[in-house]
Amino acid sequence: MRAIAVDIDGTITDSSRKLCISALRALRGAERKGIPVIIVTGNVLCFAMAASVLIGTSGDVVAENGGVIYSDGGIRVLGDIEKAETAYNHLREIHPVRKVQFSDLRLSEVAITREIPVQAIREALEGFDVEVYDTGFAVHLTDPEVNKGSSLKLVAESMGIEMSDVMAIGDSENDIEFLERAGFSVAVANADPELREMADYVTAREYGDGVREAIHKFAGVDI
Ligand SMILES: O=C(O)COP(=O)(O)O
Ligand SMILES: [Mg+2]
Known part of the structure; x- marks a missing residue:
């Protein structure tokens, strides 16, 4: 394995979005071992960059569910926010939806609070050119042309790392x-x-403790 790509909310943070110390230590341990950590998140880029600096990750960054990347020292917007705004404007006419905090900073998608059941949102947006993701923290309306996987591939390529090594x-x-x-x-x-169904491995532990478990088991990092 040559890199670790990790989600933020619900993975290295707990259910209230607080960073888990166990994950922090494991990610720093991987970096010390020469394994770069790539953050791959639905959060806005500046939030993801701050997380990267504070945790100490050396890999590039995927934000907004793949709609924005920080790669080779530059920011690239890959998702079309117009698609999300069109869908959101329609949704507003049907449901009392609200955007999440820092939405003014979003460059490629719209994220809304989870007050309306996601099924109702999906039904209201049938026929619109957006992917609807419920992350457990927000509902995202994302350009279907991008996702965390396609953008991670771009970032990994620019770091000289094969996806098979991630x-x-x-x-x-x-x-x-x-x-x-x-x-x-x-x-x-x-x-x-x-x-859990599609993953190669499901950790025994939750949140950051699960991240520590996987990094210990598969990257040989002693924590
Ligand atoms: O932005 C969200 O809703 C969730 O963020 P995540 O992709 O880091 O879990
Ligand atoms: Mg998450």
């Missing part, structure tokens, strides 16, 4: 394409059933 770790449905594309996939114990 271990991916995630927790929810926005991680499916991301785990599918990686050479080895891990779902933390608290992950969505669908993700």
Whole structure:
């Protein structure tokens, strides 16, 4: 394994989005061993970059479910926010939806709070050119042309790393394409059933403790 790609919310953070110390230590241990960590998240890029700096990850960064990447020292917007805004404007006429915090900073997709059942959102947006992801933290309306998996591939290529050499770790449905594309996939114990079903390995422990478990077991990092 030459890199670890890791989701943020529900994977290295707990159910209230607080960073798990166990994950922090494991990710730093991987970096010390020369295994770069790539953050792959639905959060906005500046949030993901701050997480990268504070944790100490040296890999590039995938944000907004693949709609934005930080790669080769530059920012690239890959998703078309117009598709998401068109869908959101329609949704607003039907349901009292609200965007999540920091939405002004989103460059490629729209994320809304989870007050309306996701099934109702999917029904209202049938025929619109957006992917709807319920991450357990927000509902994202994302350009279907991009996802965490396709953008991770771009980032890994620019780092000179094959996808077959990447271990991916995630927790929810926005991680499916991301785990599918990686050479080895891990779902933390608290992950969505669908993700646990398709992952190569499901950790015994939840959240950051699961991340530590996988990094210890498969990357040989002593923590
Ligand atoms: O932004 C979200 O809703 C979830 O973020 P995540 O992809 O890091 O879990
Ligand atoms: Mg997550």
